[in-house]
Amino acid sequence: MANPRSGCSAAGRMARAARAFIDGLAPDQRQTACATFDAPDRREFTYLPGPRPGLALDEMTDEQQARAMELLATGLSERGMANARTIMQLEGILAEIERAVGRRGWQRRHPRYYWFRILGYPDGSGPWAWKAGGHHLAVHMTIVGEQVAGTPQFFGANPAVVPDGHAHAGLRTLADEEDLGRALVTALTPAQRELAVSAPLAPRDIITRSDPVADVTQIPSGLIGDHMSGEQRELLVRLIRRYLGRVIPAVADTAWEEIDDAGLERVSFRWAGPTDPGHGHYYAVLGPTFLIEYDNTQNNANHIHTVWRDLRHDWGDDLLAAHYASPISADHEH
Incomplete structure (x- = not known):
């Protein structure tokens, strides 16, 4: 926002x-x-x-x-x-x-x-x-x-x-989204992976699919930022900002401020599937204000889906609620 x-x-x-x-x-x-x-x-x-x-x-x-x-x-x-x-x-x-x-x-x-x-x-x-x-x-x-x-x-x-054999052979799209997620899971200790890796097989698609409202209760529990080292936390930040950085800074920076204010220590990371490249894999990053999901399982793990949901601002719902609740707006509407 x-x-x-x-x-x-x-x-x-x-x-x-x-x-x-x-x-x-x-x-x-x-x-x-x-x-x-x-x-x-x-x-x-x-x-x-x-x-x-x-x-x-x-x-x-x-x-x-x-x-x-x-x-x-x-x-x-x-x-x-x-x-x-x-x-x-x-x-x-x-x-x-x-x-x-x-x-x-x-x-x-x-x-x-x-x-x-x-x-x-x-x-x-x-x-x-x-x-x-x-x-x-x-x-x-x-x-x-x-x-x-x-x-x-x-x-x-x-x-x-x-x-x-095709035009632009070797072109790789959304590479950092894959590489940063894998870098984070492989940087975890065995004990941390016990918490972060939720399943040996990845789901076939992002869990929240295309629902108008993201149901974050479907996302399995994971490793929270409070239990990560400084270097691991840095990877988590880079991963989150990779998604936010797709939009203009005016929107991305405000979203990041809200994530940071809510507390990185409360943000959780979960992974499903093998950690070696070439195998179907999935991850999710969930915080009090946002959800990121990534899935790469289809077409022999050569088919990426990624989504960023803002749990407060999807569809501008909170902005609209404030707009319609304001006396000035109500007078204007009538």
């Missing part, structure tokens, strides 16, 4: 980019791309292949695509944008792989099968939101006044490492 006390203009940049995107659309495109803030799909969260509400890049001109990506860049950091572009690029590679082996449905893979949606009016008159997503990418931004909530967020990669 971006904090207005920081003097951040993230909300303004998003509003300008959203208006530019909308203004560049034809009337029928605008009707497809835009909806009221209370539209049922505002809290729709999926990372599976298939169409979404909104306007797809494939349905846009080159100029419109550029404006859509400029909107995406107002919410993602430079690294986050690089990840997002690579995830989109992987869809073309995945289509090639699946077509070569005769897998049905390869036609649903395409680098431009990503949908953009504006909910509400980016004119400062009330809360609004924008979202962008398709297979393995889900970005949600909710804006209430000058405050921005940037979760839920999903990044995935298939293939995580592009195999030989």
Whole structure:
């Protein structure tokens, strides 16, 4: 969540980019791309292949695509944008792989099968939101006044490492998410692993899936930061900030402040599956204010799913509650 006390203009940049995107659309495109803030799909969260509400890049001109990506860049950091572009690029590679082996449905893979949606009016008159997503990418931004909530967020990669014989062979996506998690679990002592490793086999997917509200009671217990050494705690911090660093600093820094204020000693880490590379594995990092999940089990452990959920700010729920509870807001609504 971006904090207005920081003097951040993230909300303004998003509003300008959203208006530019909308203004560049034809009337029928605008009707497809835009909806009221209370539209049922505002809290729709999926990372599976298939169409979404909104306007797809494939349905846009080159100029419109550029404006859509400029909107995406107002919410993602430079690294986050690089990840997002690579995830989109992987869809073309995945289509090639699946077509070569005769897998049905390869036609649903395409680098431009990503949908953009504006909910509400980016004119400062009330809360609004924008979202962008398709297979393995889900970005949600909710804006209430000058405050921005940037979760839920999903990044995935298939293939995580592009195999030989294909364009961009050897390209590795979301590498640090895998390497930092493995570095932390292998840095633990045998006694600590007894607490951190929850199962010999990893679940087939992230446990909370695409539920609108993350049920953290499903996450198995693990090793808390209070029981880690200084070096292990540093790895934990690097891992958390890897996920937060996908979004713009105005949102990431505020999220980190809340995690730190709640106490790193209360943050837990759990791992499932073997620790050697090449085997299916899973980890979760859970704190009082957030959840991170990572799973790499499908396609012979070459298919990554990752999610960051803010337990207070997903969908901007706490911001909206405060907005609608304020007397000024209530007068404005009536």
